Amino acid sequence: MEMSLSKQALGLASGLTLADASWERAISVLPGAVRRTYPANTTIAGEYHAKSSILIMTAGWAAFAKTLPNGSRLIVDFALPREIAVIEFAGKAGETITALSDVTAIELAGPVHTSFSRYPPSICEAILRAEAGRYSRVAEHLAGIGRRGAVERTAHFLLELACRSHRSATTYPDRFECPLTQADLADALGLSAVHVSRVLKTLRETALASFRYGVVELHDHAGLIKTAGFDRSYISS
Amino acid sequence: MEMSLSKQALGLASGLTLADASWERAISVLPGAVRRTYPANTTIAGEYHAKSSILIMTAGWAAFAKTLPNGSRLIVDFALPREIAVIEFAGKAGETITALSDVTAIELAGPVHTSFSRYPPSICEAILRAEAGRYSRVAEHLAGIGRRGAVERTAHFLLELACRSHRSATTYPDRFECPLTQADLADALGLSAVHVSRVLKTLRETALASFRYGVVELHDHAGLIKTAGFDRSYISS
DNA sequence: CGACACATTGAAGAGCCTCAAAAAGGGTGG
DNA sequence: CCACCCTTTTTGAGGCTCTTCAATGTGTCG
Numbered sequence A, B: 001m002e003m004s005l006s007k008q009a010l011g012l013a014s015g016l017t018l019a020d021a022s023w024e025r026a027i028s029v030l031p032g033a034v035r036r037t038y039p040a041n042t043t044i045a046g047e048y049h050a051k052s053s054i055l056i057m058t059a060g061w062a063a064f065a066k067t068l069p070n071g072s073r074l075i076v077d078f079a080l081p082r083e084i085a086v087i088e089f090a091g092k093a094g095e096t097i098t099a100l101s102d103v104t105a106i107e108l109a110g111p112v113h114t115s116f117s118r119y120p121p122s123i124c125e126a127i128l129r130a131e132a133g134r135y136s137r138v139a140e141h142l143a144g145i146g147r148r149g150a151v152e153r154t155a156h157f158l159l160e161l162a163c164r165s166h167r168s169a170t171t172y173p174d175r176f177e178c179p180l181t182q183a184d185l186a187d188a189l190g191l192s193a194v195h196v197s198r199v200l201k202t203l204r205e206t207a208l209a210s211f212r213y214g215v216v217e218l219h220d221h222a223g224l225i226k227t228a229g230f231d232r233s234y235i236s237s
Numbered sequence C: 001c002g003a004c005a006c007a008t009t010g011a012a013g014a015g016c017c018t019c020a021a022a023a024a025g026g027g028t029g030g
Numbered sequence D: 001c002c003a004c005c006c007t008t009t010t011t012g013a014g015g016c017t018c019t020t021c022a023a024t025g026t027g028t029c030g
Helices: A002-009 A020-027 A112-118 A121-147 A150-166 A182-189 A193-205 A221-228 B002-009 B020-027 B112-118 B121-147 B150-166 B182-189 B193-205 B221-228
Strands: A033-038 A043-045 A053-059 A062-067 A073-079 A084-087 A096-099 A103-109 A175-177 A209-212 A215-218 B033-038 B043-045 B053-059 B062-067 B073-079 B084-087 B096-099 B103-109 B175-177 B209-212 B215-218
Touching (some): A121 B062, A121 B073, A121 B121, A150 A209, A150 A215, B062 B182, B112 B121, B121 B150
Antiparallel strands (some): A043 A096, A053 A084, A062 A073, A175 A215, B175 B215
């Protein structure tokens, strides 16, 4: 989806496949674009790092997380490479954005609403599409945490990440890199880290998927989709 | 918040308090506005009732719910009187909107994006604000289901409903009407209906709140806020 | 090699669920 | 106004899922 952003936004013929380097270079030429890097485990924005801007992720993963008064943490959504992360403070949602691995991104500074008069319509549409997709994901996430068991939920989550990192509308990758720790997974899934370890063991033993050394392998796409009850249509709306 | 919408939108002096009847009448005068009624337990929009429009709720409660492949249901958000419900199909989130009690609303038909050229800026802003608030609520909801225990979560939920139905930025009502059944509550909280009954009993026994015969009574505001870890700043962003 | 973060495993228990049955409301027709 | 039905709520008993605590194993890096 954001792929089509880049093509339209830059006035390129659709169908043309861009090499990563030129995609990145072309975006960074937009007025007001600044290249940023955030080392792993640093805060990109949050309570004491107020910020309103748009990040076009070029590398690394980031998390949008909430911390509750009781001290626990829940990751609401992720930003993957080539996705657009809209950061709004005071979006008041009280989310903290953290770099989970080394992040590089192109920043379009300023509150979102000011972007609409500054950037070409195709960029604005991409921003709106990104926000709509984000909402879809969070709603699906909510349903999963509320009504899916741990294995089901984890399988579902891995499939979502597979779709998002693979960026194909029809196929699933056999493997993809995923810089999350089991503790991160736990905070995303609303489970304890210990139980995540057990769930991953189950997935390994049932030959559905494995997650070791920072890479996820999907051994049985059909089986995973079935046990997760996964319907990818909510992604990239 | 939507109160300020109506005043600004209609060019009224701010500070003026509108009676409900005139507020309603004034909105319904907007071009393309149609008054709608939906009896309790009917579908307003969903898989087989495609619809793209904006509803300004004048009475009754509606639920945005997802149904999972495994048959269970989770209520993602509610629409209360005087709130704006944006209905987008294909918002692809796969949500079904249901009237929980008899609903009356003023409908501004058509996909949201077409509204921005048709209605005055104050209306458009109110729509955007409604959507932003909705996102905040869903994110908070997600964190609650993922990381709060049943009692905590229920208390939090009742406080949110209290704020939303009371429509004051600083105070809490002592009681408010709430047409939800315990089964609805269960689907909103990610619990079983049986357990909701027990949780409500606990809240009653600890003299925090009671929920009977369609009305919620908040007996101990401070205690509720403390046990829920409630911070109202996420509401009506 | 030692230090540190991350992952795995076991054991015990809390929390929530399911099943099942009874009680309490709420509405309808006689 | 009462008898009936249906929905909603309450309560009990038992069990599964997930959590917590604690210890051990594994990988990485200075």
